Amino acid sequence: MRLSLRALPASLFARMVLILLLGLLTAQMVSIWLQWGERASVVSEARGQNFIERIVEAVRVLEADDPARRKDTLATLQYGAMQVTLIGADQVSPNAGHRPMQAMINARLGVEHEIRVLGEATGSVRQWGRASGMQQRANARRGADVQLRDGQWVRFRFSDETAAPALSNELIARLLITLAIISAVVMVAVRQATRPLQQLASAADLLGRDLDAPPLLVEGPTETRRAAQAFNRMQERIKRLISERARALASVSHDLRTPLTRLRLRAELVEDEKLRDQLAADIEAMAAMIDVTLDYLRGLQDNEALRAIDINALLASMSEDALVLGRTVRVEGRAGAPYSARLSALRRALQNLIDNAIKYGDSVQVRVDDSATELRISVEDQGPGIAPEEIAKVTEPYYRPDASRNSATGGAGLGLSIVKDIALGHGGELLLQNRSQGGLCATLRLPRA
Numbered sequence: 001m002r003l004s005l006r007a008l009p010a011s012l013f014a015r016m017v018l019i020l021l022l023g024l025l026t027a028q029m030v031s032i033w034l035q036w037g038e039r040a041s042v043v044s045e046a047r048g049q050n051f052i053e054r055i056v057e058a059v060r061v062l063e064a065d066d067p068a069r070r071k072d073t074l075a076t077l078q079y080g081a082m083q084v085t086l087i088g089a090d091q092v093s094p095n096a097g098h099r100p101m102q103a104m105i106n107a108r109l110g111v112e113h114e115i116r117v118l119g120e121a122t123g124s125v126r127q128w129g130r131a132s133g134m135q136q137r138a139n140a141r142r143g144a145d146v147q148l149r150d151g152q153w154v155r156f157r158f159s160d161e162t163a164a165p166a167l168s169n170e171l172i173a174r175l176l177i178t179l180a181i182i183s184a185v186v187m188v189a190v191r192q193a194t195r196p197l198q199q200l201a202s203a204a205d206l207l208g209r210d211l212d213a214p215p216l217l218v219e220g221p222t223e224t225r226r227a228a229q230a231f232n233r234m235q236e237r238i239k240r241l242i243s244e245r246a247r248a249l250a251s252v253s254h255d256l257r258t259p260l261t262r263l264r265l266r267a268e269l270v271e272d273e274k275l276r277d278q279l280a281a282d283i284e285a286m287a288a289m290i291d292v293t294l295d296y297l298r299g300l301q302d303n304e305a306l307r308a309i310d311i312n313a314l315l316a317s318m319s320e321d322a323l324v325l326g327r328t329v330r331v332e333g334r335a336g337a338p339y340s341a342r343l344s345a346l347r348r349a350l351q352n353l354i355d356n357a358i359k360y361g362d363s364v365q366v367r368v369d370d371s372a373t374e375l376r377i378s379v380e381d382q383g384p385g386i387a388p389e390e391i392a393k394v395t396e397p398y399y400r401p402d403a404s405r406n407s408a409t410g411g412a413g414l415g416l417s418i419v420k421d422i423a424l425g426h427g428g429e430l431l432l433q434n435r436s437q438g439g440l441c442a443t444l445r446l447p448r449a
Contacts, residue, residue, distance in 0.1 A: 013190055013191060013194045013198075016190045016193070016194065017186060017187055017190050020186045020190065021183055021186060024179065024182055024183065024186065025179070028175065028178075028179055032175065051082070051156075051158060052101065052104055052105060052108075053108075054079070054082055054156075055105060055144065055146065055156050056105055056108045056109060058077045058082075058084055058154070058156065059105075059109060059113070059146055059148065059154070060109070061073060061076075061077065062077075062148060062152075062154060063148050063149055063150075067150060067152065070086060070152070071086065074086065081158050081159040082156060082157070082158055083156070083157045083158075083159075084154060084155070084156055085154070085155045085157075086152060086153070086154060086155075087145065087153045087154070087155045088153065089153060091153070091155075092116055092145050092147075092153050093116040093117060093118050093145050094116070095116055095117040095118070096116065096117065101115065101117075101144070102115045105146070111149065113146055113147055113148070113149075114146075114147040115144055115145070115146050115147075116144065116145040117143075117144055117145075118142060118143040118144060118145065118155070118157065142157075142158055143155065143156050143157035143158050144156050195220075196219075196220045196221075196224035196227070196228070197224075199216065199217070200216065200227060200228065200231060203216045203231060204231070205427060207235055207238075211235070211238060211239050211242060212239075213235075215232040215235060216228040216231050216232055218232070252294070256290050257287075257290075260283060260286065260287050260290070263279075263283050264280070264283055267279040267280050267283060305342070306340050306341060306342060307340065307341070307342075307343060308338035308339070308340055309338055309339050309340070309341050309343055309346060310335075310338050311335035311338070311339050311368065311370075311375065311377070312334050312335055312368075314343075314346070314347065314350070315331045315350070315366055315368070315377075316331065318347070318350060318351065318354065319331055319366075322354065322358075322364075327358055327364070328363055328364070329354060329364045329365075329366060330363070330364070330365045330366065331365075331366045331367075331368065332365065332366070332367045332368065333367050333368035333369055333370070334368055334370070335368055335370045335375060336370045337370070339375050339446060339448070341426055341446070342425075342426075345422045345425065345426075346422065346426070348418065348422065349418065349419045349422040349423065349444060350377065350379075350444070352415045352416070352418055352419050353379040353419055353442050353444065354366070354379055355415070356379075356381075356415055356416070356442070357379050357380070357381035357383070357440070357442070358381075359383075360381055360383030360384065360439075360440070361381025361382040361383035361439055361440075363381070363382060364379060364380070364381055365379075365380045366378070366379050366380075367380065371448075372448065373447065373448055374428075374445055374446060374447050374448055375445075375446045375447075375448060376443055376444070376445050376446075377443070377444045377446070378441055378442070378443040378444075379441070379442045379443075379444075380435060380439060380440070380441045380442075381439045381440055382438055382439040383438075383439050383440060384438075384439075385434040385435070385438065385439055385440050386432065386434060386440055388434070391432050391433075391434075394416050394432065395416045395417055395419075395420040395430060395432070396417060397414055397417045399417075416430065416432075416442075419442070419444065423444055423445070423446070426446050426447075427446070427447050428444065428445045428446040428447055429445050430442065430443070430444060430445075431443040431445060
């Protein structure tokens, strides 16, 4: 079952079209098969009727002719698939006559004649006729022996029956045209049925990038309208939640900084210099943690508009900024076209990756790989890397891996979390992988679709 499902196309539209077309094709093939069977039945019936008529006509001619001249008359009765010969009583077939055939011949002749069937008693002639019509199906040695009124036996033998005529080109053309028309109608109908799902998927993808995107149109069948209404309600709830969180952030930012300022002032009044320095260090660490946390939360609600960004120029400027600070950032590769993104968010993500690489490695290399479907920006360092079991955890907020990467670098464990959220906000993802030659490779994968 799994293999059969995997063999189907990925899109719902293609799957529905394929299933409907296969069903339609099967129905057409069954229809042609039934039509062919009916056609063969009609042809066989007509042939059986024709054989009966020819037997009747031959019997009439032979009975009307002088017995001495019958051998000469036989030459005129040999026609097509029928052979007529005079036989003796000792040559007559022992098989009984086929009752429907016998009844029809005698009915046309108006006089009872004894009739014997050629071949074996069973199977040689399966069916000679019915009261409503004739249908003959036999082998190469089918035929009948008929006794004339003067006692002479006549053998009628029929050669092989040719196959029923093939379907005409006109009929086949009509079937193909019908199949093409129905296929077109099916594709249009399936497209109309799946379009709301495509619109819903596009709206969901756009919502991940822009909360102020226009609501989804409520149209189509009942199920589609209900899905659109539910999606619009979800969008409104998310926007309201983000707005409420923004107000809470503004309040928390003010409320936390006020007591910290008072603590700084009171710490200055402590006479013990060592204790005063310890308090000041704790206060500064707390302030830094609050700043980075608020910065992280503000980044999650970034409503900056999308714009076309020259990735090459952005990386060049960031490389120059690093050079001013005495750091070397090499850039390899180029983006083939501008990328639609939020400039401040994308710069922040790249800066976090570069700063992270500088902390843990002697040099930084940025590699750009661009294609029609996605843009990849990889930042590589030569540091100690990350333990494999830690890679899936380091992008979680406030998670700090082992001391080999953090004991001397500080931080609140939000740098990679911010990058991950920014990537998700653009419909992409952050990929982390240890390099074989040492160090970490952090790749920002951004889709172009």
